[in-house]
Amino acid sequence: MRGWMVQAWFLVALAASLAGYATYLAGLRRNLVEPNRASWLIWSAATAVEAFTYAAVNPDGPQRWIFLFAMVACAAITIALWRRSAWSLPTRTEAFCIGASLSALAIWAMFRDAFWAHMLVVAAVPVSFWPTWASVAADRNRERSPAWGLWTVGDLATLLVATRTPGSPVGEYAYILVELVCHASVWFLVGLATINPLRSIGYRNGRFFVLDALRTPANLFKVGESHLGKAVFAAQPFIEGDRLIEFTGRRFRAARVPSLTRGQSDRFVQVTPEHYMGPSGRIDDLVNHSCAPNAGLRFTDSGVYLVAIRNIAAGEEVTWDYSTTLAESNWHMICQCRSPDCRRVIGNFATLTPERQEWFRSRNLVAPYLRRKDSLSRDRAA
The missing domain is CATH 2.170.270.10 (SET domain)
Known part of the structure; x- marks a missing residue:
């Protein structure tokens, strides 16, 4: 019974994560969101470190596939941002988080201590969210996407998978808990109603629409x-x-x-x-x-x-x-x-x-x- 529940939550986590990244990419292509470039550069590096360190710490955990998918998706969004806009030097805070991610790689490469590399990335996650929090505080329409709600649901399902997987210490899924809190905070800031399907998807005036309820002037x-x-x-x-x-x-x-x-x-x-x-x-x-x-x-x-x-x-x-x-x-x-x-x-x-x-x-x-x-x-x- 427990194995069946783990598989069910795993599918929910994977589906929510997939839907979140697909929705966010669609919003990016249609100028519905204005992502913070520094945060996504950091997340792209951090998810790569996390995917490999988590797999090393817990090679049999099914949630490692969620991390691997997140790594690829973050890289795709970062590349899209890089191609469409000019890049600028990171601030001190952004540089610190990039340095933390690189340090995690160095620790893993030099000492083969994947656990502490994993913990270092966990500590860097809130710092990586700081540029996005500041951007949303200035104008919440910059991140007004259903993706944040979907990622929050996906993180919660991933956490349930980890807690129901036999032999998983708390330290191994600390990253999931921190990600859950950070994603939920952005979702709260931009408005919980953004995940409402009636606002995000439907059929009106003879055509099928996606995300039109979140349309901003940039879409013009x-x-x-x-x-x-x-x-x-x-x-x-x-x-x-x-x-x-x-x-x-x-x-x-x-x-x-x-x-x-x-x-x-x-x-x-x-x-x-x-x-x-x-x-x-x-x-x-x-x-x-x-x-x-x-x-x-x-x-x-x-x-x-x-x-x-x-x-x-x-x-x-x-x-x-x-x-x-x-x-x-x-x-x-x-x-x-x-x-x-x-x-x-x-x-x-x-x-x-x-x-x-x-x-x-x-x-x-x-x-x-x-x-x-x-x-x-x-x-x-x-």
């Missing part, structure tokens, strides 16, 4: 490649005046902005004479410049938004004119937008023709400190 766009590299494309038509994307980066004083940023690292938007908005790590970082844009930045009391300045067709790249926020006279960029009106070199707002300046001003598509002509005259004089 697709990230693809252009001659400039990463670019944002409209996934549906927009009309003039539609609000498209909110720019949400952290603010920096001008003195703290790197002076030699170029290419993908140059994601700073001037918002006052003394402040810049830095990269957010989200889709707004990927919107390119054009001298003949179809969108522009509008500064409001509730935030900074990209709005359509003409009708935009599905599949069309979304662009805005970088000069409409700039007062810095020493900044310039060689333009490769390839529009018929290309200015060749992009500079500050003062480099636009008076007619073009007034066109943007009349539509409220410039930074607040550039709205008045006398402020621009002072900038020129300075």
Whole structure:
């Protein structure tokens, strides 16, 4: 009887884990989630260590197959993230957890002590979740996926398999318990209702849908490649005046902005004479410049938004004119937008023709400190 129960819980654990990773990958492909790159890099390494150390400690445990599957799935998600976005150096916390995982490998390789390698990875798990917790605390929609609930169920089933397997010491399934708590914490933060099948899957308006109830504004766009590299494309038509994307980066004083940023690292938007908005790590970082844009930045009391300045067709790249926020006279960029009106070199707002300046001003598509002509005259004089 006990063997039958172990097999049943094993199948539940495997099915929940499989469904969780499949759902998460589907959400990633459809821009429903914005995973933290550092966490997934760490998890990819940690699950590989855990899969092999657990198999070494408990070679006959059926749950080792769950760990092996998780290892492959984590690697697949990490590779997908690597291919679709720029990578950045890890923070101290992230570097510590990566170091812990590498230490586990070293302990196993040098001393063949799989148990302590296993325990070291267990200790590193909560640290690896810290970047994701911080991301969810800032915006829970970044991880609003049924996958977290499914992983929690899968962890619980895996724990039941371990506890019902004869001869399994508590230390050998400590990792499962820690994973259960961490997955459940994210599920709680993003909302327990995300696992509700009625919100995640169904049939409506003559078509079958998956995850539509969790659709976020990012789903209105697709990230693809252009001659400039990463670019944002409209996934549906927009009309003039539609609000498209909110720019949400952290603010920096001008003195703290790197002076030699170029290419993908140059994601700073001037918002006052003394402040810049830095990269957010989200889709707004990927919107390119054009001298003949179809969108522009509008500064409001509730935030900074990209709005359509003409009708935009599905599949069309979304662009805005970088000069409409700039007062810095020493900044310039060689333009490769390839529009018929290309200015060749992009500079500050003062480099636009008076007619073009007034066109943007009349539509409220410039930074607040550039709205008045006398402020621009002072900038020129300075």
